[in-house]
Amino acid sequence: EGVQPQNYTLIKLEVVEPAPAVLAPIMAAGKKVYLVPGTLRPETMYGQTNCWVLPTGKYGAFEMKDGSVFVCTERSVRNMAYQGLTKVRGQFDKLAEFTGQDLIGASLKAPLAINPIVHVLPMLSIDENKGTGVVTSVPSDSPDDYATLVDLKLKEPLRKKFGVKDEWVLPFEVISIIDIPGYTETEACAVRAYREFQVKSQNDRDLLDKAKDLCYQKGFNDGVMAVGPYKGEKVSVVKKTIKDEMVASGQAVNYSE
Numbered sequence: 390e391g392v393q394p395q396n397y398t399l400i401k402l403e404v405v406e407p408a409p410a411v412l413a414p415i416m417a418a419g420k421k422v423y424l425v426p427g428t429l430r431p432e433t434m435y436g437q438t439n440c441w442v443l444p445t446g447k448y449g450a451f452e453m454k455d456g457s458v459f460v461c462t463e464r465s466v467r468n469m470a471y472q473g474l475t476k477v478r479g480q481f482d483k484l485a486e487f488t489g490q491d492l493i494g495a496s497l498k499a500p501l502a503i504n505p506i507v508h509v510l511p512m513l514s515i516d517e518n519k520g521t522g523v524v525t526s527v528p529s530d531s532p533d534d535y536a537t538l539v540d541l542k543l544k545e546p547l548r549k550k551f552g553v554k555d556e557w558v559l560p561f562e563v564i565s566i567i568d569i570p571g572y573t574e575t576e577a578c579a580v581r582a583y584r585e586f587q588v589k590s591q592n593d594r595d596l597l598d599k600a601k602d603l604c605y606q607k608g609f610n611d612g613v614m615a616v617g618p619y620k621g622e623k624v625s626v627v628k629k630t631i632k633d634e635m636v637a638s639g640q641a642v643n644y645s646e
C-alpha cells in the first residue's frame with residue numbers, strides 16, 4: 390500500500406434476481422445486497438458493461454450501518470468500519486463468506502449505466518489487497534477493462550474455464566462516453582491505446598500501465614462528457630459534481646485507504 394492515501398468512490402451495484410446461491414438467503418431475508426467496486430473515475434459510470442471479481446479471491450457479505458449488505462474483501466470492510474460505514478466503530482458483521490467464482494454471472498443494476506443489467510465476470514489481474522477487490526468495468530476508458538473484455542470475447546476456453554455464459558459477455562459492446570478532441574474521433578480512448586500499444590491480453594502489465602496512464606491523463610485533462618446530464622462539459626470540471634451527486638443520492642460512498 391502506498392504512502393499517500395487513495396480516495397476511492399465505491400459504486401453500489403445492486404445484486405438482482407436470479408440471486409447467486411451464496412447470496413440467496415440474504416436476499417430472501419429482504420436485504421439489499423451490493424457489490425461495491427472502488428473507482429477513481431466516477432464520471433465514467435455511464436459506460437459500465439460488467440463488473441470484475443478475482444475468481445480465487447476471498448470475499449464476504451457484510452452488513453453495513455443502514456442495514457444494506459456490501460460484498461467486498463474483509464480487508465476493505467475492516468477499513469470501512471473506521472470510516473463510519475458500519476454500525477459500531479471498528480466492528481463489522483459478516484453474513485457470508487465465498488470466493489469470486491461464486492459470484493460469476495450474477496446480475497447487477499449499476500447506477501448511471503446505460504446498460505440496464507451488467508454481469509459479474511472474472512478478471513485475473515485484480516489485487517486482493519487494493520480497494521474492495523471488486524472492479525467495475527468501463528472498457529471505453531480503462532485499458533485493463535477493455536483488454537479483459539476482449540480476452541473473454543475472443544477466448545471461448547477462458548469463458549468455459551470460469552463458467553461464463555456467452556450471453557453475459559458477447560452482447561456487451563464498448564460505449565463511448567467521453568470525447569477527447571484529437572484522440573477519440575474514431576474509437577474510444579482505451580480501444581485506441583490498446584491498439585497503439587499493441588496490448589495482446591489482460592496479462593500485458595507493462596503495456597497496460599502505459600495505456601492506463603495515457604487514458605487517465607487525457608481523460609482528465611482533455612475529456613468532454615459525451616453522454617448524460619453533463620454532456621458537453623469538461624471532465625475536469627464535472628468529475629467531482631458527478632461523484633458528489635452519486636454519494637448524495639445513495640448510489641455511492643466515499644472510501645479511502
Ligand code: A2H
Pocket residue numbers: 395427428429430433514515516517518519520521522523524525526527530531532534601605
Ligand atoms: B478504475 P489505483 Cl474508466 N485490483 O475505475 C485491480 N484494479 C483495481 C482494484 C483492484 N483491487 N481496485 C480498483 N481497481 C481499478 C474505472 C477506471 C479506472 C477507468 C479508467 C482507469 C481506472 C473503471 N474500471 O483506473 O491502483 C479501478 O479502475 C486507472 C487508474 O488505486 C480503479 O479506478 O491507482 C483503479 O484501478 C484504482 O487504481
